[in-house]
Amino acid sequence: MTLEVPSPSVEYEDRYFKGPYGTIGLWAGAGIVAKTLSYGLQRKPIFHKPYTHLIWAVVGGSIGYLVDSLQQRKLQEVERKRQLLIRRRIQRLEQSE
Template identity: 40%
Template sequence: MSLLGSVSGFAAFGVLVRTYALGLQKRPLFSNPSGHAIAAAVFGGFGYYVHGLQQRQEDLIESKKEVLLKNRARAEEIAKKQAAFTQ
């Protein structure tokens, strides 16, 4: 997911949550637009954090995958040497 999509998606969700909460309270939805802006900023910031978290996790998974592939190749090499030695 792209950074812009993540941030804007979470920001839109924040505005939706704010509007829903005001609707439940039967208050005017757009009487105080700064509340919507604050909700969008908070949820957008959370979306930015989640995007960074996903990137860090993907990098960590990729590095662990490389280590596992190297270990597997080394183990296969050792097994071939042992098989050649025993014959």
């Protein structure tokens, strides 16, 4: 008896942002929005010091990069463990025959 299990490929699947650059762009945008909101709450002109928006975009983008790389590593680990469990299940079925 053979056990055929479809093996899905480990790819980045996101409904709205495809690939790592979408995630990095999203977090970079969040950094810009955070700085703009901060200036708004302080009642300063929104573009008081424009370079700070760039700094916050870089900070947000780096957070996005870290989140994306963590997600990729976890997906690969889950796929590796899934393949290990499938292999053990096949061995168990072969031994029981």
